[in-house]
Each structure stands twice: as structure tokens, then as C-alpha cells.
Amino acid sequence: MTEVDLCHVGLSQIDLGDCTFELRSFSDSNRLADSLARAGILDPVWLGEKSGKFFVVDGFKRLRWAKDKGSDCLFCRIFKEGCDLRRVWVEKLEKRLCEGEINLAEKAQIIAVLAELFGPGEIPGFFLSGLKAANRPEAIRKWLLLAGKGPRMLEALASGEVCERAAMEISDWDDPGFDSVLALLRALKCSASIQVEIVERISEIAIRQESSRAAVLELAPVREILSREMNHREKTAALRQYLAEVRNPRLSLRRKRFQRELEALGLPLGARVVPPEAFEGGEWSMQLSFTRPEELRKIFRLAEPVVASNRLDKVFEK
Amino acid sequence: MKIRPPRKVVLESAVAKSPLSETLRKNLPAASFEIVDRVRDVSARSPDLLEVVDFHGRFLKSCPGTRHYNCCGYRILNLGTQCSINCTYCILQVYLNQPNLRLFGNLDGMFRELSDFFDQNRGCLHRIGTGEFTDSLLLDPFTGITRSIVPFFASTPNGVLELKTKTDSVGNLIGLDHGGHTIVAWSLNPEEVQRREEPLSATISERLEAARACSGEGYFLAFHFDPIIDYPRWKSGYAQTLDRLFDTVDPARIVWISLGALRFMPELKTIVKARHPASRIVYGEFIRGLDGKMRYFRDIRAEFYSFIVERIRKVDPGLCVYLCMESDDVWLDSFGFSPGRRGGLSGMLDRAVEQRMGIVPSIASPAEADQPASGCKAC
Structure with missing residues (x-):
């Protein structure tokens, strides 16, 4: 285990500008803000010690809230001076994975951090399964590209405006x-x-x-x-x-031509010739729509000469 | 074409002393040989590895046609699986779950199964091929399998062997007693398609030269324009290959030419994009066919077929040309008739064998005359 300590730290000792460990959610959810307003800070924020000052490891939003609220000091979990930053990251990611839902923007950032920590091909499987990410080099490569695309992409991922599969497709x-x-x-x-x-x-x-x-x-x-x-x-x-x-230009042309021929054929309202899907195979059908028996009789009467004529053959021409 | 010999051969102990294994030891002096109880299933491909296994399944199977399209009624003789020619469109990339070249070492079992099959099914013709799950001649320089299988078919009155290949490895076929029962067949495409999509295969010139050599040895020939690929210059490309084919071999030696436009299981698209990123074949105008495979839109297919059939007809109107896995309506568009009007596709091919190769199965004994109408239990 990393050497850690629990103690109170003055806000003036914390460098809030150091965002090395920040994973932004890019989400405008008010859940945390509401909770802080109701109950305040429930868990200690995580800090790292460096040259007598502190940088934030986990709890950026809570610290900003505490600062805005005018707090002097907070109860914190401290990673002591000289601790292994790789281990700090691993513990932070372990914690984040256990906290619940991770949006796609966070997922991209976490995979990018994991690739940096372990190498893209060596990310431990439990992290990837926790993130529901495929353990394939190509998939990891795409997540890294997405993480590097900047805030607009991450916002779109976090909000769900761009789905995961589409994001992977456009990543490169x-x-x-x-x-x-x-x-x-x-x-x-x-x-x-x-x-x-x-x-x-x-x-x-x-x-x-x-x-x-x-x-x-x-x-x-x-x-x-x-x-x-x-x-x-x-x-x-x-x-x-x-x-x-x-x-699909050829299929499209054929569909348009078929539609023209069908209209020119002059079948009565309620009668329709339906080609096979994509004109594949020989199973054509004729659809009849009617509301009363007299209507069906009328469709049949009007359709009969059309079907008997050789104009019908033109509809089937390739 | 230079075929890279396997550098490592893993033999299952049950077949480690089989004739095939002995031949491999002789023909692959630089390779290392390892004997194992069972070849392990792996997911990663080892390009220099050849596995020789004791095969427990059936060597002879029916062509996996589907009910929606006309099937040729061919039988597949499995000698092994996988191929190292690495064509971009190869269906084996999806179809097989083991990635390495694999041969079935218990060929005695295969010959036994074949003998039983022919004994029990004497009344009609059986067209049998080895090129479904591997290339028929890819490993033949090392295995020499053709040197036993071709004479075997020569001794069957009603069997025809078709060896399908994209190689020019016909050395072992020279001087064999084939008895006119073996067809050597090549898959053909325009040079441009061959270079782009089949880069490790023999060039079209090499294939045609090999065909000429086989024809000189009295073998019958077949050619498969399959898969036909759509690309901007396809008409001139296929016309050129057809011209070269008929300039090189006598059409009278050709038993059939098949045509089949590119079709593939949808899963192949992702694999082609990942393994062959330069290939453009998966971006054609495909629709999902009645069998669930992706196929070019029917008008495109019909245009390919009509064009090629017309050119073949000009050279040899009597040459059997058929479509592989196509529906009646595409046949009608391309040929003006459907196989049903000519006794079915299987019947068309049997007649081609009869007319070009002179092989006519005959019922030899009263007991055999009691067999079903087709004269064959298997049909």
C-alpha cells in the first residue's frame, strides 16, 4: 500500500491550479452540487504532498465548492512526499471505477491515463472490464484518439450526443x-x-x-x-x-425507375406491386388495401385489365 | 509463384509415422518437426507453421449451398484447412476458427471413405473437389498428395476430381496416370485485381501457363471467375483475361467455366477493413442476399455475367458456363434460361463431364439397378 496519512489541511496550502490528476466529467449534472449543499463533504478529498505544498488527486469539485464557501481547512487523505505517482493514479482509478456510472468522456480519459501508466497493450484486464472496454489494440488506439480530440468531442461523448460506436468510427x-x-x-x-x-x-x-x-x-x-x-x-x-x-446508386436508380413504371401502369388505388427487397430473388407480391368487400371487388375489377395488359411486363423489366 | 515452405511442422502422434508425414519430412529438410498428442487450438496465426492432425470427421461432404440459390451439387473432399495465399476477400477468414495451415494426416482413412462412397454410389456421376477449405495445390510440392489422389480417381468409373488452385504448383501432376478423370481448375481475375486482392498468388500469366502445361499432359481444365470484383475498369479487365485464357488453352479442353460475383458473410467486412486496409472490395454496392450474405446488387451481377457469357459464347458456344449460387432470375437475365430448364445445374455439369470428358456412369449389376431413380443412394 502507498504510504498515506489522514489529516486536516489548510486550503491555502493546496495548489488548485494543478490539474494533473483531474478527470473531467464534461457533464453538467447537479447531483454532487446538491449533495454538497445538503450534507457537505462526506469523504476526505485526496491530496499529494510535494515540496511542502499539496496537489489535488481526487475531489476537485469538492475543493472548489469548499473554497467558494470560504472554508479554511479540510479533512484530507494525503499521499506523502515522494510516493509513487503511478500508484496514486491506480488508486484513484480504482476508486473511480467503484463509484458508479462512468460516462464516455471519462472512459476515454481513464483509458488514456491507463495507457500512459501501463502501456497501451498492457492495461490490466480488470480495468478494461470495469470500463466495459474491449481489450483489443485497435479499440484502445481509438479511445486514445478520442481522448486527444479535445473538449468538444468529450462534451459530446459525455452528453450522449455522440454514441460510443459512432465515436469509435470517427476517432481517426x-x-x-x-x-x-x-x-x-x-x-x-x-x-x-x-x-x-x-x-x-x-x-x-x-x-x-x-x-x-x-x-x-x-x-x-x-x-x-x-x-x-x-x-x-x-x-x-x-x-x-x-x-x-x-x-447505392444502381439500386437507387432501379427503385426510382420501378416507381415510375408502377405509377405509369395505373393500378387502382389500394393495389400495389411490391418487389423483393433490393430486387433480390423472384418473390414479388401484390398488396391490396381495402375497407369493405365492395371496395375489394372494385379494386379487382379495375386491376384486371391492367394486369392482363403487356404494360405490366414493363414493370418487371431490368 | 514462390511458395514459402513451412519452417515448423507439428504432427499429432497418431499420424506422425503416416506416409504423409514421411513425405513432409523428406520434402521439408529445413523444417523442424515436433510430435504432440493433440495439436492445440490457438487464435494467433503462425505463418511458418504447418499442423498435421488425425482427422476424425468425414472427409467427403456436400457443397454447402443454400436453398435460395442454384447449387452445383458438388462434393467437397477435405484434405486440410486454411490457406496462406492471403487473398483479401477470402471467406476462410470468417469461416474457420483455427488460423494455421492444417493437413489431415490419416489419408488412409480418406481413401477408405472414398472407396466406400464409390462402392455404394455407382449409378451416377460424382464431381468431387478439394479446393473448398484450402487451395488444392498450395502445399502439394511438399505433400505430393496429388500423386496418390489423381491415380485413385483414374480408377473410379464415375468419379471426377477437380483440383482448384490459384497457384502454378502443377509439378506433381506431370506424368501421372490421371485416366482423364481429373480436372485442374484455376480461379481467374483481371491482372489488376490479382495484384491488389490476391498478391501472394500466382500471376494470371503463371496460372495460364500452368494450365497450358496440364492441358499438354491430357488433363481437362476448368476456370472459375469467382469472385468477380466490381471496379471501374472491370469490363476491359475481364475481357483481357478471357482473351488471354483462350489464347493460351484450347477451349475444347475446358469442361466448364463458373462465374460468381463477390459475396461474403457480413462479418468479413470488419476483418477485411482491419487486415487489408488498402483493399476497396467491401465498399462495392452490396445488398444482403436471401442467404444472409452480402452480394452486389442483382443488376450489377447480371451485367457482369451477361458480359462474360457473351464473350465466352463467341469463342465456344458449347462450353458449359454456369453461375455459382445464383437465383433463377439472375440466370434468366444473364443466360436467357434457368438451370431448371436444362435438367438443373447439377445435370448441366454432369452433361459437361459426359460431353467433354466422355465419362458416363453405367449401372453394372442387377443389384445396382435396384438403387433409386438417379441410380445413386447419395443423390
Whole structure:
């Protein structure tokens, strides 16, 4: 065990500007502030001793609260002068992992600290399992990239505006593309699976078109969709449709042509020819929607000459 | 093509003195040999390692076709698993859970199983291949397996062996008594695709030269344009390879040519992106097929097939060309007919064997005539 002491320390002896050990939550939760207001500081803050002064190891928010409140001194747990800073970090991370929910911004920062302490490939498994992080070099590499992306990314991670899988996907995007996609995801406020779909589509379109991701995001239709007077759900739907069309141009053309042919066929209202999914396989179907038996009879009567005509064959043409 | 010989061979004790192990000792003088009770399952690949195991499963299996697409009715003879050619699109990256090159050392068991199979199923033709879970000829310079398996098939009246490869390792085939029952087959692609996606394989020129050599030895040939890859210059690429093929070998020696556009289990995408980051093949216009695999959108596939079929027809209208795992509607688009109209895909291939190779299975005894309509218990 690290040599530690428990004692009262005057606030004037603590260097609050030394943020070496700070893991920011990037969250505006009031839970701690409310608790402090109700019950004050319940656990000792952790300090390290250095040249007769103290730096903060754990309890930044509590110390700032105590200072704002005008406290003179606090009961603290002290890591004594010359103690192993690696051990100090390990104990702090052990404590944080046991305290409950860790948001994605904290997760990125903790993995970055662990990689620094142990080396990216040597992080102990119990830390990674505690963080629910995959013990794969590629995954660790991506978390390190995310941790280094700066406050905007960490804020988006902490708030849940960017989900974990999408964050991993964009972690190695270059700067212009990264900034644009971050802004895009924050604006769309869409679900995790849709975020991943959008991010993957942008990447794949860029690869197919041999351009950059930033260039895809700068395409006029994308900008036009994002500038429309629509709510974020409508924008998301429009963007997904556009990206799907660009990603799958042949399928998209075929769908549009099929739709045109179907409309030209002139089937009665309530009757619809439905192709197989992505036109794969031979199972086409015809859907009939009606409310009363007379309506069904009418659909059949009107549909019969259309189905009998050779115009129907055109719908099936490749 | 230079095949790197394994530097270490791990033999299971049950097969340590088998003929295959003895051949390996002779042909791999620089390799170290270790005998173990059981080869351990590992997750990391050792590129220089060859495992020789005592195989307890069935050597002969049916082609794992699915009901949604037309299957060729082929049978797979498993001699081993894995491949070191490292093609970007290789399905074995997903399909097999053991990463090292592995051979089945108890070949006596394999021959016994084959003999039993042919004894019990004499009434119809059996097309059998070894190239499903490994390349048929990749390790042949060291194992010499073809030197026993090719003559074995020569002695079967109703068996045809197809050796599928991306190598030019045909040295052991020279001078063998094949009896016209072995087809040597190569997977083909445009040079550009070969360089990018199959960089450790034999070049297209090397494959075609090997095919010419085999043809000179009286072997029948087959070619598989599989996987066909979509890329901007695909038409000129495939046209060039077809031209070179027909410039190099006599089409009359070719029993069939198969066509199959790239398809893969969805899990392969992540693996290709991680292991082959320069490859662009997973970014094609894929849809999820009826069998759950990713496939190019059908119009793209039909365009590939129509283009290639038309060029083959110009050279040899009678040459059997077939689609591997495609639906009737894609057949109709590409060929103007579906296999069902020609007695099914399996029947089409059997007829190709009959017409090009002159192999016609015949029911030899009254007892065999009592077998099912197809004349075969296995069909």
C-alpha cells in the first residue's frame, strides 16, 4: 500500500491550479452540487504532498465548492512526499471505477491515463472490464484518439450526443471531416444505430468517390438538407435517404425507375406491386388495401385489365 | 509463384509415422518437426507453421449451398484447412476458427471413405473437389498428395476430381496416370485485381501457363471467375483475361467455366477493413442476399455475367458456363434460361463431364439397378 496519512489541511496550502490528476466529467449534472449543499463533504478529498505544498488527486469539485464557501481547512487523505505517482493514479482509478456510472468522456480519459501508466497493450484486464472496454489494440488506439480530440468531442461523448460506436468510427477521421461530422451528429440528435449508419455511409461514399469525408459533408444536397426548416427527425430522415442513394446508386436508380413504371401502369388505388427487397430473388407480391368487400371487388375489377395488359411486363423489366 | 515452405511442422502422434508425414519430412529438410498428442487450438496465426492432425470427421461432404440459390451439387473432399495465399476477400477468414495451415494426416482413412462412397454410389456421376477449405495445390510440392489422389480417381468409373488452385504448383501432376478423370481448375481475375486482392498468388500469366502445361499432359481444365470484383475498369479487365485464357488453352479442353460475383458473410467486412486496409472490395454496392450474405446488387451481377457469357459464347458456344449460387432470375437475365430448364445445374455439369470428358456412369449389376431413380443412394 502507498504510504498515506489522514489529516486536516489548510486550503491555502493546496495548489488548485494543478490539474494533473483531474478527470473531467464534461457533464453538467447537479447531483454532487446538491449533495454538497445538503450534507457537505462526506469523504476526505485526496491530496499529494510535494515540496511542502499539496496537489489535488481526487475531489476537485469538492475543493472548489469548499473554497467558494470560504472554508479554511479540510479533512484530507494525503499521499506523502515522494510516493509513487503511478500508484496514486491506480488508486484513484480504482476508486473511480467503484463509484458508479462512468460516462464516455471519462472512459476515454481513464483509458488514456491507463495507457500512459501501463502501456497501451498492457492495461490490466480488470480495468478494461470495469470500463466495459474491449481489450483489443485497435479499440484502445481509438479511445486514445478520442481522448486527444479535445473538449468538444468529450462534451459530446459525455452528453450522449455522440454514441460510443459512432465515436469509435470517427476517432481517426481527419480534422475538417471530424469537426463537420461532430457538428452534424450534435445537430441531428439521432439514435446510436442511425449515427453509426450515417457515419459509415459518409466514410464509404468518400472511399467510393475517392474524395474526403469533409468533401462529402460539403456536398450541396447535404448542406441544403441541413439548412432546411425542418426538425431534427425530418432532417435525419432526409439525410439518410440522400446518403443511401449516393452510396447505392444502381439500386437507387432501379427503385426510382420501378416507381415510375408502377405509377405509369395505373393500378387502382389500394393495389400495389411490391418487389423483393433490393430486387433480390423472384418473390414479388401484390398488396391490396381495402375497407369493405365492395371496395375489394372494385379494386379487382379495375386491376384486371391492367394486369392482363403487356404494360405490366414493363414493370418487371431490368 | 514462390511458395514459402513451412519452417515448423507439428504432427499429432497418431499420424506422425503416416506416409504423409514421411513425405513432409523428406520434402521439408529445413523444417523442424515436433510430435504432440493433440495439436492445440490457438487464435494467433503462425505463418511458418504447418499442423498435421488425425482427422476424425468425414472427409467427403456436400457443397454447402443454400436453398435460395442454384447449387452445383458438388462434393467437397477435405484434405486440410486454411490457406496462406492471403487473398483479401477470402471467406476462410470468417469461416474457420483455427488460423494455421492444417493437413489431415490419416489419408488412409480418406481413401477408405472414398472407396466406400464409390462402392455404394455407382449409378451416377460424382464431381468431387478439394479446393473448398484450402487451395488444392498450395502445399502439394511438399505433400505430393496429388500423386496418390489423381491415380485413385483414374480408377473410379464415375468419379471426377477437380483440383482448384490459384497457384502454378502443377509439378506433381506431370506424368501421372490421371485416366482423364481429373480436372485442374484455376480461379481467374483481371491482372489488376490479382495484384491488389490476391498478391501472394500466382500471376494470371503463371496460372495460364500452368494450365497450358496440364492441358499438354491430357488433363481437362476448368476456370472459375469467382469472385468477380466490381471496379471501374472491370469490363476491359475481364475481357483481357478471357482473351488471354483462350489464347493460351484450347477451349475444347475446358469442361466448364463458373462465374460468381463477390459475396461474403457480413462479418468479413470488419476483418477485411482491419487486415487489408488498402483493399476497396467491401465498399462495392452490396445488398444482403436471401442467404444472409452480402452480394452486389442483382443488376450489377447480371451485367457482369451477361458480359462474360457473351464473350465466352463467341469463342465456344458449347462450353458449359454456369453461375455459382445464383437465383433463377439472375440466370434468366444473364443466360436467357434457368438451370431448371436444362435438367438443373447439377445435370448441366454432369452433361459437361459426359460431353467433354466422355465419362458416363453405367449401372453394372442387377443389384445396382435396384438403387433409386438417379441410380445413386447419395443423390
